[in-house]
Amino acid sequence: MTESVAPSDSSRTLELQVPEMDCPSCATKVRNSVGRLAGIDGIDPRVTSGRLVVEYDPTRTDEASIRERVRAAGYAVEDAAAELTLSVPEMDCPSCATKVENALADLEDVGEVETRPATGRVTVATGEGADTGTVVEAIESAGYEATPIGDGDDVIADPAAVWRSRRAVGTGIGAVLVAVGMGLEFALPALDPALGTIAGRTYAGSHLLFIAAVVVAGTPILRNGYYSARNRSLDIEFLMSVGIVASVAAHHPFEGAILAVLFSVAALLERFSMDRARDSLRELMDLSPDTATVRREDGSEETVPADELAIGDRVVVRPGEKIPADGTVREGSSAVDQSPITGESVPEDKEPGEEVYAGTILESGYLEVDVESEADESTIARIVRMVEDAEREQTEREQFIDRFASVYTPIVVVLAAAAAILPPLAFGASWSYWFLVGLTLLVISCPCALVISTPVSVVSGITSAAKNGVLIKGGRHLEAVGESDVLAVDKTGTLTTGELSVTDVIPLEGASEDEILRRAGATERRSEHPIGQAIVGYAEESGVEPDDHDVSAFEALTGKGVRADVDGTTHYVGKPDLFERLADLEHTHATTDGGLSLESMGYEPEPQCDREACLDVLNEVVPELQAEGKTVVIVGTEDGPIGVVAVADRVRPEAEWTVSRLQEQGVRVVMLTGDNEGTARAIAAEVGIEEYHAELLPDEKLELIRNLESEHGENRVAMVGDGINDAPALATAEVGIAMGAAGTDTALETADVALMGDDLTRLPYLYELSGKANGVIRQNVWSSLAVKAVLAAGAPFGIVTVIHAVVIGDMGMSLGVTGNAMRLAGVEPETPDADELAG
Structure with a gap:
């Protein structure tokens, strides 16, 4: 209490x-x-x-x-570190992140610091004595505003807000001052008044305008450069500050003003494009509604914030509204659009007793739902959390690029200083010319575009996948899927539905299909065996009513089938072996020569079966069905069999199409199953898989995954299964992909990739997205390196100026890699049409 x-x-x-x-x-x-x-x-x-x-x-x-x-009071307080997450929207590049990390490094009671510039977040492990205010002050000392998540209205900034910021206004004023100054100095020099001479250099009115532009547009840069120097961070803000101050001090105010204005424009554009990338995560967060309608015990309704819902509350959802929490339907029925969770476009009908998820949308009808999870533990909340956490673990490419940048930047800075000083000292060259060359190299030295090329691509790919019902738990898994050329596929529950269903009904002796289903369904009505339940369910779906018959004397014949009196006639439904033995009997009583009898089989004596009919069934129909991997059930009376029912774990309609698309993408698909050889062969043939392995125990599946990996050397093996009974093999594979993870805690927590719905068509999409993501990352990395190299080579010859370095090397490439990464949001799953599924 x-x-x-x-x-x-x-x-x-x-x-x-x-x-x-x-x-x-x-x-x-x-x-x-x-x-x-x-x-x-x-x-x-x-x-x-x-x-x-x-x-x-x-x-x-x-x-x-x-x-x-x-x-x-006598109780110990656990000293385990807590986790504090803050929104730092202006931290949008790795150099910004380094400054924040350095600012937090010396704080007491602060442990591990994780900076995620792709989403503008900082996560800090805080000890007992840590205070939120101290952490915020430390981040602000690095030049960035910080807001603890939960205290602000929106942790992800509106992309358009950047153009209304103070920095945007200052940049605009600075640009106007530069434009007027350029007009006076270059277009109308006669109108440019001379203001005097300082140190032998004449200054005109345009120079004052350039200096004013530096002050207005360059103040944020100089402030951040100061914080960078204080935090020992050799980043772009520090380098630009050095360049601006050096330009003005060396009597090059025009270059300093150009540098300040263009770099500010670049920073604003980079912030805008990064906020657009972050916007995809905001879309995930916005899936859950803000409010919910709760039905109280007295029948009244009350609107409350969705995050205040408690387990056990009953919420009312009407057409067009979003379901506010995970729960179970208690009253009503409706088609529910579950695409926000599963990515499936076809609404699913929900009835009382069925599970629904927060963020899904009621198409029609009316539902009353009992809440079964708190807001921060709903499926959609966990998806958002996992998408955010996916950025924490750097990919191998990111780690390599960070190491490369830590070496590249100091080298180019040293080259810039050498270019500015050595030629004039050693060869008497122009100080002015080589100063500008050094300044250009200084701008080129910042590897911003190179360093953000991978994380922005990873974030774009992961959030795009999440919106299409595929949860990828980290950038390295996104990369690994596209690099794997072998996909091991579990059979039961993956290629098949995992539920038995009737596939064939074959009448004998002039009976009709409906008659066989009616008798078999009535006989199996009291059976608890999955095969019996499948027959009863199929009979009801076919419009046959087994309940219309009078059934008595039901008996389960252990290991063989069932027997019951239907409308006064004894019926058998069981394995072919039951009727085979009955057909071999010459009498209904024990034979005098000690041969096989019903009594010796444990059954009561029955009249002799028609031998010819039994043999026809056993020798022709049954073997054909069994060869197709189906379980055969014979329906008969005391006089002999009247029909055959085949039951099987039905192959998913999209399985063949999925396998075909994967093979077209160059993926070698291998089926693994613990089922028998015949069933495995039949299923593999039906879906188009050439390589399969049957009768595998869980440890044998694990060993087979290892063999596939060793067989392919550096190539990676991915595996898709149901996420529970295939856990060892999924954990061993380079990438474990779980089917149907929506609402399944085990699959969500353990899988590297989770397909939220039971939809195999997401597998080709996953491979396509991963392949394109790897391609985009390679394009971003190599194009950044190539542009830097070309600009650096052209600087000593005067071909490349400060303007080129900022506009192309910094602003242009940062926007280019971000825009290229955003293309991943346009990758959409391909949905097969009815003809393709039928084929």
Whole structure:
């Protein structure tokens, strides 16, 4: 029970782990001890989870005092580091991230720092004594605004907001000043007044305009350059600051102004394009509705924030509304658009007892749903969290590029300084000319476009996949799928539906299909065997009503089938072996020569079967069906068989199309199954797989994955399965892909890639997306390197100027790699039409 008073406007919430607080009396002691402090607004000891939630007024008490009162009650507070996540929208490049990391490095009680410039977020592991305000101040000391996530209205900035910022206004004014100054100096020099001579150099009015442009447009650059120097970060802001100051000091105000304005424009454009990339994550976050309609016990309805829903609440959802939480339908029926979760475009009909997900949309009808998960634990919330976390682990390419950049930048900076100083000193060359060459090389030295080329592509690819029902758990998995040329596919639950269904009904002795289904369904009605349930279900789907018959004397014949009296006639439904043995009997009683009899089989004597009919069934129809991997069931009476029913785990309609598309993409598809050889051969032939391995135990599947990997050397093997019974093999494969992970905690947590719906057509899409992502990353990396090399080669000859370096080398390439990466958002899954599925 929570004990509270009216909280103050500045009330804060502190959550502590108190593992030993595991009973009501423990909770009472802790509550009484903490309650003695002034400024406590609420105390909620949660015994089942060992957590203590305290609301307090920070002006009257603090975290340390609360912890001390918990210890005074005799309970230890777990010192495990907490995790603080902040939104830092202006941190949009690796050099920005380095400054933030350096600013946080010396803080006490701060552990691991993870910066994610692709989404503008910083995650900090904080100890007991860490304070959120201290962390925010440290980040601000690096020149960036920071907001703890949860305290702001929107953690991802609106892309258009960048053009309304103070920096955008200053850049615009600076551009106007530069334009007027250029007009006076180059177009209308007669109107450019001479203001005087300083150190032998004459200054005109245009020069003052250039200096003013440096002050207006360059102040943010100089401020960030100062923070960079203070945090020992050799980044673009520091280099540009050096270039701007050096230009003005060396009597080149025009170059300094151009550098300030163009670099500010580049920074604004880069921020805008990065916010657009981040926008794809915002779309995921916006899937969940903000409010929900709750039906109270008295029948009234109340609109509440969706994040305040509690487990057990009943919410009402009407046509066109989004379902606000994961739960189970209790009343009503409706078609639900589940594409936000599963990526499947066809709405799914939902009835009472079926599961629904937050963020999915009611097409029609009316539903009442019992909430079964809190807002931050819903399927869509976990997807968003996992997409964000996917950036934490750098890919091999990112790690290599970071190492390359750490060497590349200092080398080019040294070359820039040498170019500016050595030719004039050694050869008496023009100081002015070589200063501009050095300044150009200084701009070229920043590897911004090169370093962001991989992460922005990874973020674009992962968020695009998530919107299409494919959850990729990290950039290295996105890369690895496209690099794998072998895909091991589990049969049951992957290529097949995993549920038995009737595939063939073959009448004998003049009976009709409906008659066979009616008799078989009535006989199997009381059976709990999956085959019997499949026959009953198929009969009902076919419009046959097994309940219309009078059924009695039901008996399960263990290992053989079932027997029951249907409308007074004894019927058998069972394996061919049952009728084969019956057909071999010459009498209904024990033979006098000691031969096989019904009594010896454990059955009551029955009249002799028609031998010829039985042999026809056993020798012709049954072997053909079994060769197709089907389980054969004979339906008959005391007089003999009247029909054959074949049951099988039905192949998914899209399986053949999927295998064909994968093979067209150059993927070698291998089927793995624990089923028998005949069934495996039949399924493989039906879907077009040439290589299969049957009768495999879980450890044998694992060993086969290893063999495939060793067989292909450096090539990688991916595996797709249901995420649970194939866990060892999925974990061993380079990339484990789980089918139908929506609502399945195990698959969501353990798989490298999760297909949220049971839709095999997402596999070709996954390979296409991964292949294009790898291609985009290679294009970005090599084009960045090539452009830098060309610009650096042209600088000493005067072909490349500061303007070229900023517009092409920095602004142009940053926009280019970001725009190229955004192309991944346009990769859409291909959906086969009815003819392709039928074929």
